[in-house]
Amino acid sequence: MFDDFVRHLFPRAVRENNLKITYTFCLGGMAFTLFLLLVCSGVLLALYYQPDSARAYASVVHLEEQVFGGCFLRSLHRHCANLFLALVFLHSLRVALTGAYRPPRQMNWLIGCALLGLAMFSGYTGYLLPMDQLALWATQTGMEVVKVVPGGEMLAAFLVPDAVGSSQSLLRFYVMHVLLLPTAIALLSLLHFYHIRRQKGVLPYL
């Protein structure tokens, strides 16, 4: 049954030329694989992290120094996050340069742009969580930038009701990072793949 399901994910026929790695560089697939890895490592990290401004940093230090594999998992999560962003950006660039955003795939291009935005936002919300000096001041700077964008004041008021790094804002960043944004990315990714499948995969539109 599982094999049948996997077979249905792929089109019945593709051109041999389109199977070349240089056609898409498999950037989207690699990005999604990293997303799955980020979810798995994130769930394990969440078992030790305490989203409280007084205890967050101590819990990260505890994870790194006292828990078996904690340092490895945290590094894995961080490096995967960096690579994930780079791959999503390169994937968007590839789509833009090869003109793959043109009809009939314009809807999927828009979904992809939303995914790029969500990925960046997810990285930003995750940056505050260790609550060290770098996290605090980088988030503070980011918030100042957000405030000058149209509608940014509203977003800043939602994300930071008290002050950056205070208990309420840390909790909101945490909820965004571990619940809302990954769910949105997962759902939009499935929609993205559905559109690709419906449009019969990578066809030579150009």
Next chain:
Amino acid sequence: MARISQNRRTFLRILALLGGGWWFLGRYLRQSGTREQRLARVADADIPPRGALVYRNERFAIVREAGSVYALSLVCTHLGCTVNVAADVLRCPCHGSVFDRRGNVRRGPATRALTQLRLQRDGDYWLVFSRCGDHHV
């Protein structure tokens, strides 16, 4: 024959992956407790009668006052700078928090007192311990 071999190979691969994953998760999830770390061994005679013996690298001070001896973490509870020990107070050079000699907050922005580290008598010496996360060197 080739099919049987392939199945066996896949089975062994899955078994190795599950076994490795189970082992890692088991060790990762095991309660490690709050292990203590010994920071220093200090001779009782070295602590001045009314003053403090400061260990800047280890970021703690041993204070003797009114006959009692206690150890204070010098990690500021605001944002983790090392506080300076003056005659009557401890002052953070980064954002100006001030603590009294017991570590209680006299002036913010810090809101929590300095952490008291555990001391243990060992003959003529004092052993200073810190719990992970409470006092980051």
